[in-house]
Amino acid sequence: MHVKLQLVMCGDDGQEETITDIITLQKDSQHIEHLGLTLREAKQLLNTLQQHLLQRQVEGFLEASSTCLDCGTPLKAKGSHTRTFRTLFGTFKLTSPRLFLCPCQRRKTTTFRPMTSLLPESVAPELLLMHNFEVIVGKSTLAFTRDEDEETPSSKRFGFVQTVDTKSKRRLYEVLQSQGFQLNQQITFLSDGGDSVRDLQLDMSPEAEHILDWFHLTMRLTVLDQYAKGLVHGDQTLGEEIRDKIERLKWSLWHGNLSKAFYKIDDIESLIYNFEETYPKFKQLLKAVEEFRTYITNNRHLIPNYGERYRHGEAIATGFVEATVNQVVSKRFCKKQQMQWSKRGAHLLLQTRVKTLNRELESVFKRWYPDMQVGEVPDAA
Numbered sequence: 001m002h003v004k005l006q007l008v009m010c011g012d013d014g015q016e017e018t019i020t021d022i023i024t025l026q027k028d029s030q031h032i033e034h035l036g037l038t039l040r041e042a043k044q045l046l047n048t049l050q051q052h053l054l055q056r057q058v059e060g061f062l063e064a065s066s067t068c069l070d071c072g073t074p075l076k077a078k079g080s081h082t083r084t085f086r087t088l089f090g091t092f093k094l095t096s097p098r099l100f101l102c103p104c105q106r107r108k109t110t111t112f113r114p115m116t117s118l119l120p121e122s123v124a125p126e127l128l129l130m131h132n133f134e135v136i137v138g139k140s141t142l143a144f145t146r147d148e149d150e151e152t153p154s155s156k157r158f159g160f161v162q163t164v165d166t167k168s169k170r171r172l173y174e175v176l177q178s179q180g181f182q183l184n185q186q187i188t189f190l191s192d193g194g195d196s197v198r199d200l201q202l203d204m205s206p207e208a209e210h211i212l213d214w215f216h217l218t219m220r221l222t223v224l225d226q227y228a229k230g231l232v233h234g235d236q237t238l239g240e241e242i243r244d245k246i247e248r249l250k251w252s253l254w255h256g257n258l259s260k261a262f263y264k265i266d267d268i269e270s271l272i273y274n275f276e277e278t279y280p281k282f283k284q285l286l287k288a289v290e291e292f293r294t295y296i297t298n299n300r301h302l303i304p305n306y307g308e309r310y311r312h313g314e315a316i317a318t319g320f321v322e323a324t325v326n327q328v329v330s331k332r333f334c335k336k337q338q339m340q341w342s343k344r345g346a347h348l349l350l351q352t353r354v355k356t357l358n359r360e361l362e363s364v365f366k367r368w369y370p371d372m373q374v375g376e377v378p379d380a381a
Protein backbone atom coordinates (compact mmCIF):
# COMPACT_ATOMS: atom_id res chain seq x y z
CA MET A 1 0.00 0.00 0.00
CA HIS A 2 1.00 3.58 -0.49
CA VAL A 3 1.21 5.82 2.53
CA LYS A 4 1.46 9.50 1.93
CA LEU A 5 2.12 11.94 4.73
CA GLN A 6 1.26 15.57 4.23
CA LEU A 7 1.98 18.61 6.29
CA VAL A 8 -0.90 21.03 6.46
CA MET A 9 0.03 24.51 7.56
CA CYS A 10 -2.70 26.74 8.91
CA GLY A 11 -2.84 30.43 9.57
CA ASP A 12 -3.55 31.83 13.02
CA ASP A 13 -7.26 31.79 12.16
CA GLY A 14 -7.09 28.03 11.59
CA GLN A 15 -7.57 28.35 7.84
CA GLU A 16 -5.59 25.80 5.83
CA GLU A 17 -2.93 27.58 3.82
CA THR A 18 -0.42 25.15 2.38
CA ILE A 19 -0.19 21.40 1.96
CA THR A 20 3.25 19.83 1.52
CA ASP A 21 4.13 16.19 0.85
CA ILE A 22 6.50 15.06 3.57
CA ILE A 23 7.09 11.43 2.74
CA THR A 24 5.59 8.70 0.60
CA LEU A 25 6.09 5.13 1.75
CA GLN A 26 5.55 1.86 -0.01
CA LYS A 27 4.49 -0.53 2.74
CA ASP A 28 3.80 -4.25 2.47
CA SER A 29 1.88 -6.17 5.10
CA GLN A 30 2.79 -9.84 4.67
CA HIS A 31 5.52 -10.21 7.28
CA ILE A 32 6.30 -8.91 10.74
CA GLU A 33 9.15 -6.75 9.47
CA HIS A 34 6.72 -4.85 7.25
CA LEU A 35 4.75 -3.58 10.18
CA GLY A 36 4.97 0.03 11.22
CA LEU A 37 7.72 2.52 10.54
CA THR A 38 11.37 1.54 10.22
CA LEU A 39 14.02 3.56 12.00
CA ARG A 40 15.21 4.93 8.68
CA GLU A 41 11.71 6.00 7.67
CA ALA A 42 11.15 7.61 11.05
CA LYS A 43 14.41 9.55 10.81
CA GLN A 44 13.68 10.70 7.30
CA LEU A 45 10.18 11.69 8.33
CA LEU A 46 11.32 13.73 11.31
CA ASN A 47 14.14 15.36 9.38
CA THR A 48 11.87 16.40 6.51
CA LEU A 49 9.16 17.56 8.85
CA GLN A 50 11.64 19.58 10.85
CA GLN A 51 13.02 21.15 7.68
CA HIS A 52 9.58 22.32 6.54
CA LEU A 53 8.52 23.45 9.97
CA LEU A 54 11.69 25.48 10.52
CA GLN A 55 11.45 27.02 7.08
CA ARG A 56 7.91 28.08 7.70
CA GLN A 57 8.67 29.46 11.15
CA VAL A 58 11.62 31.43 9.85
CA GLU A 59 9.54 32.79 6.98
CA GLY A 60 6.90 33.93 9.44
CA PHE A 61 9.51 35.57 11.63
CA LEU A 62 11.22 37.30 8.72
CA GLU A 63 7.92 38.52 7.34
CA ALA A 64 7.14 40.18 10.67
CA SER A 65 10.59 41.80 10.66
CA SER A 66 10.44 43.01 7.08
CA THR A 67 8.69 46.32 7.67
CA CYS A 68 9.77 49.38 9.63
CA LEU A 69 8.57 49.24 13.23
CA ASP A 70 8.15 53.02 13.21
CA CYS A 71 6.37 53.75 9.94
CA GLY A 72 5.49 50.39 8.40
CA THR A 73 7.54 50.90 5.22
CA PRO A 74 8.85 47.64 3.72
CA LEU A 75 12.59 47.30 4.33
CA LYS A 76 14.96 46.74 1.43
CA ALA A 77 17.27 43.74 1.37
CA LYS A 78 21.01 44.28 1.16
CA GLY A 79 21.91 40.65 0.69
CA SER A 80 21.64 37.38 2.45
CA HIS A 81 23.66 34.53 3.84
CA THR A 82 22.83 31.30 5.62
CA ARG A 83 22.87 30.27 9.24
CA THR A 84 23.36 26.73 10.45
CA PHE A 85 20.94 25.52 13.08
CA ARG A 86 21.59 22.28 14.95
CA THR A 87 18.57 20.50 16.36
CA LEU A 88 17.76 17.08 17.79
CA PHE A 89 16.39 16.09 14.40
CA GLY A 90 19.14 17.29 12.14
CA THR A 91 21.26 20.25 11.20
CA PHE A 92 19.68 22.76 8.85
CA LYS A 93 20.65 25.79 6.83
CA LEU A 94 18.42 28.80 7.31
CA THR A 95 18.31 31.96 5.24
CA SER A 96 19.44 35.07 7.03
CA PRO A 97 18.92 38.27 5.05
CA ARG A 98 20.56 41.59 5.81
CA LEU A 99 18.07 44.48 5.60
CA PHE A 100 18.50 48.23 5.32
CA LEU A 101 17.03 50.08 8.28
CA CYS A 102 14.31 52.58 7.44
CA PRO A 103 15.63 56.14 6.93
CA CYS A 104 12.54 57.60 8.66
CA GLN A 105 14.54 57.85 11.92
CA ARG A 106 18.13 58.66 12.83
CA ARG A 107 19.85 55.35 13.62
CA LYS A 108 23.28 54.20 14.72
CA THR A 109 23.61 51.59 11.98
CA THR A 110 22.31 51.33 8.44
CA THR A 111 21.64 47.61 8.17
CA PHE A 112 20.73 44.67 10.42
CA ARG A 113 20.09 40.94 10.34
CA PRO A 114 16.68 40.03 11.83
CA MET A 115 17.79 36.42 12.34
CA THR A 116 20.36 37.47 14.90
CA SER A 117 17.66 38.02 17.46
CA LEU A 118 15.88 34.77 16.64
CA LEU A 119 19.08 32.73 16.66
CA PRO A 120 21.42 34.20 19.27
CA GLU A 121 23.17 30.82 19.07
CA SER A 122 23.19 28.04 16.50
CA VAL A 123 22.15 25.12 18.68
CA ALA A 124 18.60 24.36 19.79
CA PRO A 125 18.17 24.58 23.59
CA GLU A 126 17.05 20.99 23.86
CA LEU A 127 20.17 19.79 22.10
CA LEU A 128 22.25 22.02 24.35
CA LEU A 129 20.65 20.50 27.37
CA MET A 130 21.84 17.09 26.22
CA HIS A 131 25.35 18.32 25.50
CA ASN A 132 25.59 19.94 28.88
CA PHE A 133 25.57 16.49 30.37
CA GLU A 134 28.91 15.99 28.76
CA VAL A 135 30.31 19.00 30.49
CA ILE A 136 29.40 17.97 33.94
CA VAL A 137 30.22 14.38 33.57
CA GLY A 138 33.71 14.77 34.80
CA LYS A 139 31.66 15.84 37.73
CA SER A 140 32.59 18.07 40.51
CA THR A 141 33.44 16.02 43.53
CA LEU A 142 34.73 16.81 46.95
CA ALA A 143 38.48 16.83 47.07
CA PHE A 144 40.24 14.05 48.81
CA THR A 145 42.12 15.55 51.70
CA ARG A 146 44.91 13.74 53.44
CA ASP A 147 44.49 15.87 56.51
CA GLU A 148 42.05 13.80 58.50
CA ASP A 149 41.43 16.50 61.06
CA GLU A 150 39.98 18.88 58.54
CA GLU A 151 36.24 18.89 58.97
CA THR A 152 35.08 20.49 55.75
CA PRO A 153 36.59 19.73 52.38
CA SER A 154 38.58 22.70 51.17
CA SER A 155 38.14 22.24 47.47
CA LYS A 156 36.26 20.65 44.66
CA ARG A 157 37.75 18.94 41.67
CA PHE A 158 36.25 19.12 38.31
CA GLY A 159 37.02 16.73 35.50
CA PHE A 160 36.42 18.27 32.17
CA VAL A 161 34.96 16.99 28.95
CA GLN A 162 34.54 18.90 25.73
CA THR A 163 31.29 20.41 24.68
CA VAL A 164 29.84 22.05 21.60
CA ASP A 165 28.29 24.69 23.70
CA THR A 166 29.38 28.19 22.72
CA LYS A 167 28.34 29.70 26.02
CA SER A 168 29.93 27.02 28.09
CA LYS A 169 31.42 29.33 30.64
CA ARG A 170 28.18 30.83 31.79
CA ARG A 171 26.40 27.51 31.64
CA LEU A 172 29.05 25.57 33.46
CA TYR A 173 29.14 28.27 36.04
CA GLU A 174 25.43 28.04 36.62
CA VAL A 175 25.59 24.29 36.89
CA LEU A 176 28.36 24.53 39.44
CA GLN A 177 26.38 27.06 41.36
CA SER A 178 23.33 24.83 41.31
CA GLN A 179 25.51 22.21 42.93
CA GLY A 180 26.38 24.57 45.73
CA PHE A 181 29.69 25.82 44.41
CA GLN A 182 30.81 29.10 45.99
CA LEU A 183 32.71 31.87 44.26
CA ASN A 184 35.51 31.92 46.79
CA GLN A 185 35.83 28.17 46.87
CA GLN A 186 39.05 26.52 45.82
CA ILE A 187 38.45 24.65 42.59
CA THR A 188 40.77 22.72 40.31
CA PHE A 189 40.04 22.25 36.63
CA LEU A 190 41.65 19.31 34.95
CA SER A 191 41.36 19.33 31.18
CA ASP A 192 42.47 17.26 28.24
CA GLY A 193 43.84 20.40 26.60
CA GLY A 194 41.32 20.43 23.77
CA ASP A 195 40.91 23.78 22.01
CA SER A 196 37.32 24.41 23.02
CA VAL A 197 37.98 23.65 26.64
CA ARG A 198 41.00 25.84 27.06
CA ASP A 199 39.35 29.22 26.65
CA LEU A 200 36.50 28.23 28.86
CA GLN A 201 38.68 27.34 31.77
CA LEU A 202 40.43 30.62 32.10
CA ASP A 203 38.89 33.08 34.51
CA MET A 204 36.06 30.77 35.53
CA SER A 205 36.64 31.61 39.14
CA PRO A 206 39.17 33.85 40.88
CA GLU A 207 40.30 30.94 43.01
CA ALA A 208 40.34 28.42 40.19
CA GLU A 209 43.41 26.46 39.33
CA HIS A 210 43.84 25.09 35.82
CA ILE A 211 45.77 21.99 35.07
CA LEU A 212 46.41 19.88 32.02
CA ASP A 213 45.38 16.36 32.93
CA TRP A 214 48.53 14.27 33.35
CA PHE A 215 46.73 11.24 32.02
CA HIS A 216 45.99 12.91 28.68
CA LEU A 217 49.50 14.22 28.41
CA THR A 218 51.08 10.81 28.94
CA MET A 219 48.59 9.21 26.59
CA ARG A 220 50.05 11.35 23.80
CA LEU A 221 53.56 10.39 24.79
CA THR A 222 52.57 6.74 24.64
CA VAL A 223 51.50 7.26 21.04
CA LEU A 224 54.94 8.69 20.24
CA ASP A 225 56.61 5.76 21.93
CA GLN A 226 54.58 3.30 19.86
CA TYR A 227 56.14 4.79 16.74
CA ALA A 228 59.58 4.78 18.34
CA LYS A 229 59.24 1.06 18.99
CA GLY A 230 58.92 0.67 15.24
CA LEU A 231 62.18 2.58 14.77
CA VAL A 232 64.05 0.09 16.91
CA HIS A 233 63.48 -2.56 14.25
CA GLY A 234 65.28 -0.40 11.68
CA ASP A 235 68.20 0.79 13.79
CA GLN A 236 68.37 -0.54 17.31
CA THR A 237 70.86 1.95 18.75
CA LEU A 238 69.24 5.03 17.32
CA GLY A 239 65.74 3.71 17.99
CA GLU A 240 66.53 3.06 21.64
CA GLU A 241 68.08 6.51 21.92
CA ILE A 242 64.87 8.08 20.69
CA ARG A 243 62.79 6.01 23.10
CA ASP A 244 65.06 7.11 25.90
CA LYS A 245 64.58 10.77 24.90
CA ILE A 246 60.81 10.32 24.93
CA GLU A 247 61.06 8.88 28.43
CA ARG A 248 63.17 11.84 29.54
CA LEU A 249 60.76 14.24 27.86
CA LYS A 250 58.07 12.72 30.03
CA TRP A 251 60.05 13.43 33.19
CA SER A 252 60.79 17.01 32.16
CA LEU A 253 57.06 17.51 31.82
CA TRP A 254 56.40 15.71 35.09
CA HIS A 255 58.55 18.35 36.77
CA GLY A 256 56.91 21.13 34.80
CA ASN A 257 60.21 22.01 33.17
CA LEU A 258 59.01 23.37 29.84
CA SER A 259 62.27 24.70 28.46
CA LYS A 260 63.89 21.28 28.90
CA ALA A 261 60.81 19.67 27.38
CA PHE A 262 60.92 21.82 24.24
CA TYR A 263 64.65 21.18 23.93
CA LYS A 264 63.98 17.42 24.02
CA ILE A 265 61.17 17.65 21.48
CA ASP A 266 63.58 19.40 19.09
CA ASP A 267 66.14 16.69 19.78
CA ILE A 268 63.68 13.93 19.03
CA GLU A 269 62.59 15.65 15.86
CA SER A 270 66.09 15.97 14.48
CA LEU A 271 66.94 12.36 15.42
CA ILE A 272 63.94 10.88 13.64
CA TYR A 273 65.04 12.48 10.37
CA ASN A 274 67.60 9.65 10.23
CA PHE A 275 64.67 7.41 9.42
CA GLU A 276 63.19 9.56 6.67
CA GLU A 277 64.07 7.04 3.94
CA THR A 278 63.77 3.81 5.89
CA TYR A 279 60.74 4.05 8.19
CA PRO A 280 57.43 3.59 6.37
CA LYS A 281 55.49 5.60 8.93
CA PHE A 282 58.00 8.45 9.01
CA LYS A 283 55.47 11.09 7.96
CA GLN A 284 52.97 10.07 10.62
CA LEU A 285 55.69 10.05 13.25
CA LEU A 286 56.93 13.49 12.26
CA LYS A 287 53.38 14.77 12.36
CA ALA A 288 52.83 13.25 15.79
CA VAL A 289 55.98 14.94 17.13
CA GLU A 290 54.94 18.29 15.69
CA GLU A 291 51.43 17.94 17.07
CA PHE A 292 52.85 17.15 20.46
CA ARG A 293 54.92 20.33 20.37
CA THR A 294 51.82 22.35 19.45
CA TYR A 295 49.86 20.66 22.21
CA ILE A 296 52.48 21.58 24.80
CA THR A 297 52.82 25.11 23.42
CA ASN A 298 49.08 25.72 23.53
CA ASN A 299 48.74 24.32 27.03
CA ARG A 300 52.00 25.56 28.54
CA HIS A 301 50.20 27.74 31.10
CA LEU A 302 48.29 24.65 32.28
CA ILE A 303 51.36 22.52 32.97
CA PRO A 304 52.35 22.58 36.63
CA ASN A 305 55.09 20.74 38.45
CA TYR A 306 53.11 17.50 38.55
CA GLY A 307 55.70 15.81 40.74
CA GLU A 308 55.39 18.40 43.44
CA ARG A 309 51.61 18.39 43.29
CA TYR A 310 51.59 14.64 43.53
CA ARG A 311 53.81 14.68 46.60
CA HIS A 312 51.42 17.14 48.21
CA GLY A 313 48.45 14.96 47.46
CA GLU A 314 46.96 17.37 44.95
CA ALA A 315 45.02 16.38 41.87
CA ILE A 316 47.00 15.75 38.67
CA ALA A 317 44.58 13.65 36.64
CA THR A 318 40.92 12.84 36.36
CA GLY A 319 41.70 9.21 36.95
CA PHE A 320 38.65 8.87 39.06
CA VAL A 321 36.51 9.51 36.02
CA GLU A 322 38.45 7.06 33.90
CA ALA A 323 38.15 4.32 36.45
CA THR A 324 34.40 4.68 36.44
CA VAL A 325 34.14 4.89 32.67
CA ASN A 326 36.20 1.76 32.22
CA GLN A 327 33.64 -0.15 34.19
CA VAL A 328 30.91 1.06 31.90
CA VAL A 329 32.59 0.94 28.51
CA SER A 330 34.15 -2.23 27.21
CA LYS A 331 37.92 -2.41 26.86
CA ARG A 332 37.62 -3.13 23.16
CA PHE A 333 35.73 0.09 22.67
CA CYS A 334 38.37 2.08 24.53
CA LYS A 335 41.25 0.66 22.53
CA LYS A 336 39.66 1.47 19.22
CA GLN A 337 38.99 5.08 20.00
CA GLN A 338 41.59 5.94 22.54
CA MET A 339 41.46 9.67 22.06
CA GLN A 340 37.71 9.88 22.02
CA TRP A 341 36.81 7.69 24.87
CA SER A 342 36.24 10.46 27.34
CA LYS A 343 33.49 12.23 25.52
CA ARG A 344 31.69 9.09 24.49
CA GLY A 345 32.41 7.25 27.68
CA ALA A 346 31.23 10.23 29.60
CA HIS A 347 28.04 10.21 27.63
CA LEU A 348 27.44 6.58 28.47
CA LEU A 349 28.32 7.11 32.07
CA LEU A 350 25.83 9.86 32.16
CA GLN A 351 22.91 7.77 31.15
CA THR A 352 22.88 6.46 34.68
CA ARG A 353 23.00 9.90 36.20
CA VAL A 354 20.62 11.65 33.90
CA LYS A 355 17.70 11.42 36.25
CA THR A 356 19.19 13.42 39.09
CA LEU A 357 21.07 15.83 36.85
CA ASN A 358 17.96 16.40 34.81
CA ARG A 359 16.21 18.16 37.61
CA GLU A 360 19.10 20.51 38.32
CA LEU A 361 19.80 21.28 34.69
CA GLU A 362 16.22 21.67 33.67
CA SER A 363 15.61 24.34 36.23
CA VAL A 364 18.68 26.21 34.99
CA PHE A 365 17.55 25.91 31.38
CA LYS A 366 14.07 27.02 32.29
CA ARG A 367 15.57 30.29 33.48
CA TRP A 368 17.47 30.80 30.21
CA TYR A 369 14.62 29.75 27.91
CA PRO A 370 11.36 30.51 29.72
CA ASP A 371 9.19 28.98 26.99
CA MET A 372 11.15 25.78 26.77
CA GLN A 373 9.11 22.70 27.61
CA VAL A 374 11.15 20.43 29.83
CA GLY A 375 10.43 17.29 31.80
CA GLU A 376 7.00 16.87 30.30
CA VAL A 377 7.33 13.33 29.09
CA PRO A 378 4.26 11.56 30.52
CA ASP A 379 4.74 8.51 32.69
CA ALA A 380 4.02 5.18 31.07
CA ALA A 381 0.53 4.02 31.91
Ligand SMILES: [Zn+2]
Pocket residue numbers: 068069070071072073102103104105
Ligand atom coordinates in the same frame (compact mmCIF):
# COMPACT_ATOMS: atom_id res chain seq x y z
ZN1 LIG B 1 10.33 53.92 8.92
